[in-house]
Amino acid sequence: MSFHFFFQFGYLGLFLISFLSATLLPLASELLVVAMPPLGYEVWLIIVVASAGSFLGSLTNYFVGKKGGDVILSRYIQMKPETLVRAQRFYQRWGPIALFFAWMPFIGDPLTAVAGTLKLDLRIFTFWVLLGKALRYLVLLDIADRFLNPV
Numbered sequence: 060m061s062f063h064f065f066f067q068f069g070y071l072g073l074f075l076i077s078f079l080s081a082t083l084l085p086l087a088s089e090l091l092v093v094a095m096p097p098l099g100y101e102v103w104l105i106i107v108v109a110s111a112g113s114f115l116g117s118l119t120n121y122f123v124g125k126k127g128g129d130v131i132l133s134r135y136i137q138m139k140p141e142t143l144v145r146a147q148r149f150y151q152r153w154g155p156i157a158l159f160f161a162w163m164p165f166i167g168d169p170l171t172a173v174a175g176t177l178k179l180d181l182r183i184f185t186f187w188v189l190l191g192k193a194l195r196y197l198v199l200l201d202i203a204d205r206f207l208n209p210v
Contacts, residue, residue, distance in 0.1 A: 065091055073105065074112040081116025081161075081168065081192075088113065092196055093203040102200055110193040117161050117171040117188050124175025146170045155179060158187035162195040 065072035073091055080086035088109055095105050146169035150157045158174055161167040174184050 066094070069100070070104065070108050073108050077109040077112030078116040078119075081113040081171075082119050087164075089199060092199060096200065096204070097207065102204075106193060106196045106200065109196050110189060113162070113192045113196075114185070114189050117168070117192070118184075120168055120171040121175035121179075121181075121184055124172035125178055126175075146173050150174070150177070155183045155187055158184060159191035161188045162192050 065076045068075070073088070073095065076086060076091055077088040080088045092105060092109050096102050146166050149160075149166060150170055150173050155174075157170055158179075161171050163170075171184075171188065
């Protein structure tokens with residue numbers, strides 16, 4: 060699927076790719092996020108839309124983990140067993156704070172599914188995941204702005 064497809068829908072496209080990339084699908088929303096401000100899109104709205112989509116994708120992982128656990132994760136979703144084990148170990152070491160890193164490649168999506176299998180309180184899940192994802196987009200856009208508009 061081409062990024063052009065998502066570009067043509069503006070904020071809705073951003074929401075969709077952010078949602079899909081936060082599920083266990085191998086997509087990335089960063090390219091679209093960074094490309095939108097130079098095209099005239101509002102930075103704060105980009106952060107809100109991308110964070111909302113990304114959070115809802117992570118919430119999908121949470122409910123997959125909570126409702127289906129190992130059956131869905133092993134049968135219907137292609138994830139290497141060592142990736143899930145790595146996420147479980149990371150979560151065991153750091154506890155709910157680990158969900159702040161739900162935006163990280165490779166381990167972030169499995170972390171949110173692990174939180175579901177452990178039936179973590181949804182309020183705690185929401186706090187850490189939203190905080191991490193919103194800060195990630197904020198930092199990403201700040202770095203892109205500094206790179207594209209040096210002082």
